[in-house]
Amino acid sequence: MNFLVEFYAHHSRLLDEIGINALLALSLSVSLQAGQLALAQAGLAGIAAYISAIASMQYHWPLVASIVLAVACSTLVAALLAYPVRKLRGIFLAIATVGFGEIVRVIINNLNVTGGAEGLSGIPNDVNTSDIYGGLALVAVALFFLSRTKFALAVALTREDEAAARGVGVDTGMVRFASLALGGAIAGLAGALYAHSFYFLAPADFGFGRMEEILVWCVIGGVTSPLGAVAGAAFLSILPEIIRGLADFREITNGIILLAVILFAPGGLSALWRTRRTAIPRDA
Amino acid sequence: MPDALRLDGVTVRYGGVTALDGVSLTVTPGATLGLIGPNGAGKTTLINATTGIAPLAAGSISLGERRLDGQPPYRIARAGIARTYQNIRLFGTLDVRTNLAAGAYAQPGRLSDDAARALLERAGVAHLALDTLASALPYGDQRRLEIARGLASRPAILMLDEPAAGMNPAETARLVTTIRSLATEGIGILLIEHDMTLVRAASDHVVVLNFGEVLASGTPAEIARDPAVVEAYLGTTEDIA
Numbered sequence: 001m002n003f004l005v006e007f008y009a010h011h012s013r014l015l016d017e018i019g020i021n022a023l024l025a026l027s028l029s030v031s032l033q034a035g036q037l038a039l040a041q042a043g044l045a046g047i048a049a050y051i052s053a054i055a056s057m058q059y060h061w062p063l064v065a066s067i068v069l070a071v072a073c074s075t076l077v078a079a080l081l082a083y084p085v086r087k088l089r090g091i092f093l094a095i096a097t098v099g100f101g102e103i104v105r106v107i108i109n110n111l112n113v114t115g116g117a118e119g120l121s122g123i124p125n126d127v128n129t130s131d132i133y134g135g136l137a138l139v140a141v142a143l144f145f146l147s148r149t150k151f152a153l154a155v156a157l158t159r160e161d162e163a164a165a166r167g168v169g170v171d172t173g174m175v176r177f178a179s180l181a182l183g184g185a186i187a188g189l190a191g192a193l194y195a196h197s198f199y200f201l202a203p204a205d206f207g208f209g210r211m212e213e214i215l216v217w218c219v220i221g222g223v224t225s226p227l228g229a230v231a232g233a234a235f236l237s238i239l240p241e242i243i244r245g246l247a248d249f250r251e252i253t254n255g256i257i258l259l260a261v262i263l264f265a266p267g268g269l270s271a272l273w274r275t276r277r278t279a280i281p282r283d284a
Numbered sequence: 285m286p287d288a289l290r291l292d293g294v295t296v297r298y299g300g301v302t303a304l305d306g307v308s309l310t311v312t313p314g315a316t317l318g319l320i321g322p323n324g325a326g327k328t329t330l331i332n333a334t335t336g337i338a339p340l341a342a343g344s345i346s347l348g349e350r351r352l353d354g355q356p357p358y359r360i361a362r363a364g365i366a367r368t369y370q371n372i373r374l375f376g377t378l379d380v381r382t383n384l385a386a387g388a389y390a391q392p393g394r395l396s397d398d399a400a401r402a403l404l405e406r407a408g409v410a411h412l413a414l415d416t417l418a419s420a421l422p423y424g425d426q427r428r429l430e431i432a433r434g435l436a437s438r439p440a441i442l443m444l445d446e447p448a449a450g451m452n453p454a455e456t457a458r459l460v461t462t463i464r465s466l467a468t469e470g471i472g473i474l475l476i477e478h479d480m481t482l483v484r485a486a487s488d489h490v491v492v493l494n495f496g497e498v499l500a501s502g503t504p505a506e507i508a509r510d511p512a513v514v515e516a517y518l519g520t521t522e523d524i525a
Binding site for chain 1: 335337356357358361362366367369373374375376377378382385386387389390433437
């Protein structure tokens with residue numbers, strides 16, 4: 001017990017980071033599962049983070065109300081974003097949504113209410129580790145139940161072959177819209193929790209660098225596996241702590257790992273796990 | 285009795301090219317309509333127009349009293365129109381069970397394993413294991429799985445786009461039995477095929493398309509004797525010599 005208390009005292013910040021990163025990875029994973037390379041999660045998380053922080057700092061909203069408002073706003077923005085990008089696929093969708101993220105960053109960078117480039121400090125630190133993992137558990141349970149519905153089948157079919165999916169009665173436009181909005185909601189939750197967990201927000205926290213990190217977590221974990229995305233986020237969040245000597249080369253290390261995964265395990269860690277499980281006879 | 289599919293004066297244009305020009309035909313429940321014609325005659329375009337993929341420049345398509353033209357493909361599928369593709373479009377990385385569940389997507393409830401096996405049996409591939417990946421199946425089985433996926437939607441009309449392509453004569457003969465059996469269940473079948481042996485054996489009525497227009501229409505025997513069809517499509521023994 002003492003070991004756990006001591007571990008938490010030393011690593012609570014890392015644990016919080018892993019939980020929030022796992023949420024961000026899940027938010028992108030929802031889009032990727034529907035075959036959409038929509039890279040707006042960092043921007044959506046940024047919107048939610050600032051809205052939640054401003055609601056509690058300037059309007060003294062209670063924590064839960066601030067988070068609910070932030071999640072509602074990020075979901076709405078994601079839903080609105082889904083309309084203009086509805087006909088874009090693949091790299092074109094990626095570029096458009098990266099552009100959206102940069103627009104969000106530039107706006108945050110130039111508004112007084114967000115603190116501009118200097119950032120927003122003094123955010124009430126109302127969120128602790130259990131809140132973050134409670135949020136993660138809530139999302140995981142919701143996604144689990146969603147995976148048992150026909151919506152999950154529609155998502156898989158849309159990813160596999162959109163035209164054939166329409167041919168069996170799937171409204172693929174609605175699936176794409178819903179997956180973007182759901183991803184926006186999860187990203188919003190991550191952003192709001194981040195704001196109340198880390199005291200301080202800066203525009204760069206939600207820029208292209210963060211989006212690239214989220215994508216790398218999902219690719220390393222496995223783009224069609226929510227569990228893989230969480231594992232990828234946890235792995236790359238912990239890695240700098242394990243190899244502290246390479247802390248200054250974090251992005252290079254991430255790049256090398258990403259390259260290795262793409263070359264040797266294109267399905268990510270989750271695919272490796274599945275392959276290993278099927279390779280071992282059941283009675284072994 | 286399921287509804288008939290009616291195409292009335294259907295015209296489809298791709299830019300300046302008229303792919304279908306005022307085509308009218310009816311697919312009757314419980315019967316098989318063979319649709320033949322040279323490459324580029326507009327056969328697949330007709331299926332694409334019916335399923336909402338190719339927009340109509342003129343004409344109308346209806347299933348019973350319900351107009352289908354102008355509807356998105358997913359609504360047309362839910363209305364009871366199922367199809368297979370000239371180039372197989374199974375969900376390759378998903379297993380047989382999920383492919384069949386995909387076909388039953390618009391049906392209430394979940395597709396049970398027993399129902400899935402019954403679909404495979406109706407399509408003539410009862411031997412397939414439900415957990416086999418679709419992409420791992422032999423070519424002929426993939427074609428039949430696509431038919432089973434279409435049947436999973438309990439269609440009023442099933443449109444088969446060259447279902448015998450790549451099949452050997454024995455497989456083609458079994459396909460005739462399957463198509464005949466499905467028609468006796470009350471399903472209206474539109475069969476596009478170049479294999480005239482299959483068309484003659486499986487079809488109750490045949491429509492011949494040429495350059496996007498209906499060249500001839502009649503029973504398989506009538507079509508085989510039609511001089512215009514012989515000249516445009518079937519050819520004669522003298523041609524071969």
